[in-house]
Structures are given as C-alpha cells and as structure tokens.
Amino acid sequence: MRTLSRATLGVGTSLLPPSAGPDGTRRRILEVALQQFASRGFHGTSIRDLATALELQPSALYAHFPSKEHLLAELVRLGHEIHHETLRTLLLESGADPVDQLRAVVRAHARVHTTYPQLAVVVNDEMYALSPKLIAPGIALRNDSAALLLQVIERGAAMGRFKPLNIGATVAAIGAMGLRIPHWYEAGGELSAEALAETYAELALRMVKPT
Amino acid sequence: MRTLSRATLGVGTSLLPPSAGPDGTRRRILEVALQQFASRGFHGTSIRDLATALELQPSALYAHFPSKEHLLAELVRLGHEIHHETLRTLLLESGADPVDQLRAVVRAHARVHTTYPQLAVVVNDEMYALSPKLIAPGIALRNDSAALLLQVIERGAAMGRFKPLNIGATVAAIGAMGLRIPHWYEAGGELSAEALAETYAELALRMVKPT
Amino acid sequence: MRTLSRATLGVGTSLLPPSAGPDGTRRRILEVALQQFASRGFHGTSIRDLATALELQPSALYAHFPSKEHLLAELVRLGHEIHHETLRTLLLESGADPVDQLRAVVRAHARVHTTYPQLAVVVNDEMYALSPKLIAPGIALRNDSAALLLQVIERGAAMGRFKPLNIGATVAAIGAMGLRIPHWYEAGGELSAEALAETYAELALRMVKPT
C-alpha cells in the first residue's frame, strides 16, 4: 500500500548541488534516489521503485553504484559536504564579531535546508540506515558543525556579548530549528528563503540575548 | 547487517504511558515495537525482528494486532494522545498570563519529549509510513498543538506582551526545538529533564522578546 | 538450457539412509535436493528447482533449512556418516586377519557406493561448494577413512601378508575404485552389488599381492 509522502518537498529547485557530478545516468540515479528516499524513506524505497522512475532495468543501477546502501551513502556524503561547505564559507565572510558570526552560521544552516530540503531530510532521517562503516564520516562532520556553533556562542559569551542560558541546550535548539525546515517550509510561498534565514538568525540572537 | 540505532534513546524510563494498557503480551508487543520502530524505523523492522525480541513466533503477534501497520497506528495514537493531554493539562494550570501560558506549553512540549522519547520519534519520523486513512487523526492532532502555540503567541502579541518576528516561523522553531530532544538528550546526564524544560521555556520567551 | 544428467543413477533404491530422519517435509526436501544436486550439481540446482519438484513455494524450504548451503551441508554430513559407519561396522566384524580386514573395508566402501550412489556423488563432487566452516568436518571424516585403509595395509605389510607397492598410491587407487562406482554402476543390471563388492575386494587383495 502506497502511503503519504513525508511532506511536499519543494519542487522546481535543483535537487542536488553541482558537486554531485555531471549530468548523466549516475546523476539521474542520485536525483531519483534522493527524491524517493526523502519521501518514502530508504527502507520504504526499493531498487525496483528507483528503476521504474528512471525507466531502466533494476540491474542497470549496479553499473553505477555497488549497492542500494552505497547510493544512500553517497547522498549522505553530498549532504554533509554541502552543509559543511556552506557553513564554513559564510562564517569566513562574516568577520570577527560574534553577533555577525552567529548570524552567519544560522543563516547558512537555514539556507542549506531551504535550498536542498530533500538532501537534508535524507541526511537527518535516513543516515541511520547505513552500516557503521559508512555512517562514521557523516557523524564526524555533523559533530564538527555543532562544535562550530558552540565555539561561536562560547566566544561571544566570553566576550560578554552573549548571555546564553545552558549552552548545550541552546546549540541543540538552534540546530533543531534548521533541521525541521524541510518538514514545513514551502519554497515559493509567502515567506522567502532569505527572509526565513534572516528571521532564524534574529531568533538565535534573541536566544543568546546579545546586547 | 545490523546498523547503528538512530540515537541512544533513554533507557530505564518507562517506554509507554500507563494509558497504553495493562501489562501482558499486548503491552510487551507495543513496547518492543516502539523500541525497534524508534531505532530502526518502521520499514527497517520486520515482524520477525519483533517476534525474536519477544521470544515469540511471528504468527503469535497476530492474536494481538491485525497487522504491523495497526501496531504502528496504535503507537502513533498513544503518542499523540499523551502529547495533547500533557499540553492541555499544563496550559489549564497556567492562568491567563501569555508569558505563563507560553512557558507552560513549551515546558509541556519538552517534558513529553524527555519522558517518552521513543514515542516522540515514532510519531514524528514514522507516522508517514501509515496509510492515509490511519494517518489523518494524527495530522489533525498535530495541527491542533501547533495552533495552540500560535494562539498563545498571537494573544501575547495582541496584548503587547510579545514582540515576535514572523509568527509562523517562530512557532515552527519552538516546535522543532522540542521535536529534536530525543535525538540528543540523555536522561540521567548532567542536565535534568526539568532543567531542560525550564531552559527551553526561557528560550521561547526570549524568542518572542517579552518585556 | 537443460543439460544431460551426470549419469543415470540407480532409481528404486531408497535415496537416503534411515538416519536422515523421519518422513515428512524435511526428509522430502533432503531427498529431492540429493537427487538434483547429484544430477545437476549444487550450483546447477536452484531453490526454485527444488521447490518445483516438491510442489512447494521456494520460501517454504526456509522453514526447514536456513540456507541452500546448509541443505548441502546436511547431505554431506549424512553421506560421511553412513560411509564412516559402514566401514567401522564391517571392519569390527572382520576379525584380526589383515586379508579379512582389507576385504571388509573394500567391500564396505563398494557397498556404500552402490547403496547410496547419489549421496556418494554429492559428497565427493559437491562438497567443495561448501564454505570452509561447513566443509571441515567432512574433510576430517574422509581423512579418517583413508587412514583406516592405510593402517590395514601397513599392518598387513608389517606382518608379511601384503607386499604392496607404494602404499599411498595404492590407498588412493583402492579409494578411487569405489568413488567412481556411482558413475557407471547400474543397480539391477547383470552385476549384483554384492558381486561387485566381492570383485573389488578381490582386486584390492591382488593389488597388495597377499600370499
């Protein structure tokens, strides 16, 4: 029995970043897998489902990926890569002021989730379908991103610019705000992605109550 | 190959609320299913997995539930029930002040997620594995809860007690904070559930910048 | 494309010894597998082939054996067991005379191969399809049997009753004579199984040139 999709994920935006590789069957497979894993889950999507959507025989996929799990692993890798990359880039552009830095990190976090919502869903909700070996690099990158946010807030607190409550809980809360975006935000609606990012940055600043 | 569980979900707390029914095989099945659906997902858990953990034959489960999907439906129903019940109770106790009301709602939201983390995970992440018919009541309850939070904030804003930014985004953000708790919070750690609830209530108040 | 069977293996005799277990689906599966592995080989026989011959669904076999390989392992185990058992029994009955002993061993070896030809074929030709773990006990039993024949001849030689040429080669030759029986001998033909066993015993005696 077919069930409801997880959410109406933004259509029309490109599903994958350019770093996913050049057009061709390999990229098509990644895109179809991304869409289906995001809406029906990894275990809820069969190789036949993918093949049908691709108008290919199931066996043809194996010329491009050694297994269904490797397909997921590649998507998770891409998702972590674009997330990490975006955070790093915007943070570097933001200067030394903790307020600007926090704004930059939260904005980046939000923008990644509005730009690549399916990728974010797969990374966050389906990553655990991977075997320990394939999951490890993802866990590491995720911890890196949390650490980055933590350092920004701790530095701001040390400088007296932030008055955070429990820092760990605050970091978790700010992270969570972005993580859930793909589950409710609709691209093309009345709230633009840029406005959402700006709002979330402002909310984060309020959470650490800067002067 | 067995894979990592979704998170180290709090062990030792009772998995299900008393409303799940009296002890017995039926309750044991619900508890095992809750644990496995939460850690491996609905599609990632087989009836045989459940039966093995229960030291029962797969066919024995069918004396208690008509299908695997009904098992999930019952868990989702219980999760929504306890969530709604908790919110309603704490809100009724909070009086008319929007600040107290917001504090009550956020506290309740957090406490549900620290008390029944697996149930929260199943409700939020696995609900979409249900067929449209079984999913509808859950969607309705969820919208109710969001509406409740929205009303509290709008009333506070109208009374001049809150100065929210975009209200929809704020409601989503506050909801998200609680939803992610089961994925990182460890019961018995240095942060007590009560302290976390208090912290999240305070963060929410900061987000709407009350006077 | 279906190919010729390995040989027209004796039909009408019971395929498996009583030690294979009581009648029922499990035994039927073993018998069908034995027949097909013997004639088309382990890799040339599919689970669907077995299921078709059994008038069962492929999945039904898995209630009785955990895998196709375990099915083969059980047949190999039975084959080694009956071989070892037969040799041991006849040898014990034969008294202390090396001539009688050699006669007993060779007769037993021949009789096993005329009585359970399919089992012998599977043991000898398909055993190597097993993984190292499952193959080990079979290798051990086989070496035991060879050692037994070796000891009889060596003792006879030490007593001056036998004048063997190279003992290792002689043991191999006597073993080989029996091993090939299922590939040419036809039960019910003009040569009775008993006469064949007697002839082979005599040939073995000639090979060690007893007085």
Add this chain to the structure above:
Amino acid sequence: MRTLSRATLGVGTSLLPPSAGPDGTRRRILEVALQQFASRGFHGTSIRDLATALELQPSALYAHFPSKEHLLAELVRLGHEIHHETLRTLLLESGADPVDQLRAVVRAHARVHTTYPQLAVVVNDEMYALSPKLIAPGIALRNDSAALLLQVIERGAAMGRFKPLNIGATVAAIGAMGLRIPHWYEAGGELSAEALAETYAELALRMVKPT
C-alpha cells in the same frame, strides 16, 4: 562467500597442451577458465569471475568465444584430444605383448592426469554441464578409451596371459584410479609423476594377475 578449491591442483606445470593454440588473449582466457572451472566448477564460475582474473571487462570475452558454454566445450575438447592422443601414441609404441600394452595404456592414463590435472577434472566433472549436442563427441571419445583398455585385457585373457575377474568392473577400476589422480596427487612431492605411472601400471597388472 568464496569456498575451498576442489583440491590443490598442481601449479607451475603448464595448464594447457600446446595444441590449445598460440599465446594471446584467447589462450589466456582458456587458461583462466580452466583454472576456475576446475576449482569452482562451471556453474560456480561466472563470466565476471573470469573477466576479473583476466583484468578484462566481461564483454571482452565475447570477442573470443561465443558463450561461456563454448569455452567449456573447447576445454573439454582439448582434454579429450590430449587424452586420446597420449593413449594412442603410447599404445602404438608398446608392441604386441598384452602386458606391455596394458602397462602402456595405464601409464598413459596416469601421465595425462598428472600432466594436465585441471583439464582432467574439467573433462570428468564438468562435462555434464554441456548441452547434449556439445557433450556427444566427448562421450564417444571416452567410450573409445574404455573400449581400448577392454580390448587389451580381453586379448590378454584370450591369450592366457591375464586371469581377470569381472572384466567390466576391472576396466572401471583401472579407469577410476587414474581419474582421481588430480584430486590427491601433488606434483613436486616425493612421488614423481613417472613413478606414479609405473606404480599404477604395476597395480593394473596385478589386478589382471598376469603370469
């Protein structure tokens, strides 16, 4: 899971006779196929296995052989050819004495099996994977060889030089001795191929008890 090879087949000797054709990809394919068919069986070896060992793509093999089965057929043909050729040659050199003739035939039989053990294994154990059409010439050649041995013994018996027991069983036994050589004989061990051939010839003579 990779499994044990059928036996430690003599390495270092040339796998194929010169008649297999000149060096080049075609011969390399034949050699690799011979090795793998001998150790894992025809059905247990895939075109991909061969291609991997050859460091070639699976499709590349089809420039040299029309199908996997034709590859096997060519190996079987070569095996029968070399066997028949060796028997014929040594028999022609042996003169008219039945004792010399039997010695020659058994020696030739043994030498073929020590010189081309993999080829012998493929011919004897895998021939039945061929379709009836491709298998027929092999069966014929094999019967010719048996007939040749039979005639030598019958002639010797008629001349009073041999006192065989049941002739059919004796022929089968002598044939079997050679056939099993690849399964136990190790080239380079303490027993030389020549010594083994000599021993087997002597054993055969003892079996027919020549004066």
Add this chain to the structure above:
DNA sequence: GATGAATGAGCATTCATTCAT
C-alpha cells in the same frame, strides 16, 4: 494465546549476454 508450516509477493543482487562506440 501460541505454534509451525505454508503462501505468494517482493527483496537486493547477479547472471550471461548484447551493442554502440
């Protein structure tokens, strides 16, 4: 309530083979 044998559909994956390049 629970079991054990069975079903029929579906699973991920591998097979030998083809074909345009």
Add this chain to the structure above:
DNA sequence: TATGAATGAATGCTCATTCAT
C-alpha cells in the same frame, strides 16, 4: 579488440500474513 552501459531473466532469500492445530 576492448569498453561501458544496458538488458531481461534468474538468483537466494525475506516479507507480512494465514491457518490448522
């Protein structure tokens, strides 16, 4: 000659579920 992408059938096996006992 060789490749890389593809096919279509088949592989061993697992799935949720049923049913007589």
